[in-house]
Amino acid sequence: MPKWWARVLRGLLEADAPPAPAELTLLATAEEFLRPSLNDYHLPNQAALARSRVLLERALTPEQRRDLFARGYFYVKGRRFNYRIREGHSGNVDALDSRGCVIDRFCAHPLGRVPVYDVMLAQKLWIETDEAMFLRKAAPYPLHY
Amino acid sequence: MKCKLSLMDSSGDKETTWNPDSPSEVAAAKAIFDAVRRRGYLVYSQPAGESGVALGQFDAKVETMIAVPPIVAG
Numbered sequence: 001m002p003k004w005w006a007r008v009l010r011g012l013l014e015a016d017a018p019p020a021p022a023e024l025t026l027l028a029t030a031e032e033f034l035r036p037s038l039n040d041y042h043l044p045n046q047a048a049l050a051r052s053r054v055l056l057e058r059a060l061t062p063e064q065r066r067d068l069f070a071r072g073y074f075y076v077k078g079r080r081f082n083y084r085i086r087e088g089h090s091g092n093v094d095a096l097d098s099r100g101c102v103i104d105r106f107c108a109h110p111l112g113r114v115p116v117y118d119v120m121l122a123q124k125l126w127i128e129t130d131e132a133m134f135l136r137k138a139a140p141y142p143l144h145y
Numbered sequence: 146m147k148c149k150l151s152l153m154d155s156s157g158d159k160e161t162t163w164n165p166d167s168p169s170e171v172a173a174a175k176a177i178f179d180a181v182r183r184r185g186y187l188v189y190s191q192p193a194g195e196s197g198v199a200l201g202q203f204d205a206k207v208e209t210m211i212a213v214p215p216i217v218a219g
Contacts, residue, residue: 022172029173030180033152033161044155051157055211061194090219107219110153111185114214118153122213125189125197139219 044115052117059121076124078131085120091141093123108138150174150188150210152181158211165205178203178210185215 044052057065064074073086081095084102095104110122126134148165151158161177163170181188189197190207200210 026172026176027180030176033159033177034180034184044157048155048157052153055151055153055158058193058209059191059197059211108216109219110214111217112153112214113155114153115155115157118157121211122153122216125187125191125199125211125213126216128196129189129199134216137216137218141219 043113048115049117052115052121056117056121059124074120074124076127078127078134080131080135083123083127085123087116087120089116089119092120093127093138102143105141105143106135106138107141108134146208148174148205148208148210150177150181150212152186152212153214163205171205174205175203181212186212187215188212 057068060068060074064076067074073084075096076083076085081097081103082100084094084096086092086094089109091105091107093106093108094102095106097103108123108126109119114122123134146165147162149160149162151160161174163174165171178188188200189211190200190204191197191209191211193209197211200207
């Protein structure tokens with residue numbers, strides 16, 4: 001067998017070598033952790049709503065929390081616009097001008113059936129970390145609807 | 146100190162925790178982080194009451210991570 005072929009064969013065999021048992025255990029752990037969300041046919045219930053509310057409130061500033069309690073929305077600062085995220089699954093993100101007037105409305109949410117407060121937290125994170133991506137992917141929503 | 150990754154789902158969220166000083170727990174958490182990223186989730190560090198920070202790779206010392214499913218429009 002030519003040397004170059006032996007090298008190729010060895011490379012292929014090494015590439016196809018089964019993962020070590022420790023790696024397999026880690027992979028299995030990760031798959032197990034993810035499994036329920038892949039077969040997710042249940043609508044969020046009250047307990048889910050409560051959990052997502054806790055997760056959201058932990059992430060908000062005291063001022064944002066106050067707004068959420070009192071008015072059902074909170075403000076987030078983007079690089080380009082300020083936003084108002086209202087309670088809702090869709091069409092609930094308002095872009096505001098410097099006077100606080102609504103100039104645009106957007107619809108973007110996480111894939112899957114997540115509770116409303118998870119949706120709001122996701123929208124906050126997208127705007128804070130990658131507003132350009134959010135604006136690119138979000139669908140425009142009619143202002144008077 | 147315990148660090149935590151919360152994965153958004155229909156139950157609100159699912160949590161996995163790890164001790165950053167324990168190599169086995171860190172390895173398990175990293176495997177979950179990588180699997181979550183492979184599925185297209187975006188992972189953020191979210192210190193309480195502050196702005197989030199996107200995480201491209203696993204950092205065992207981040208206290209609170211949130212995994213968000215891929216974004217879809219309207």
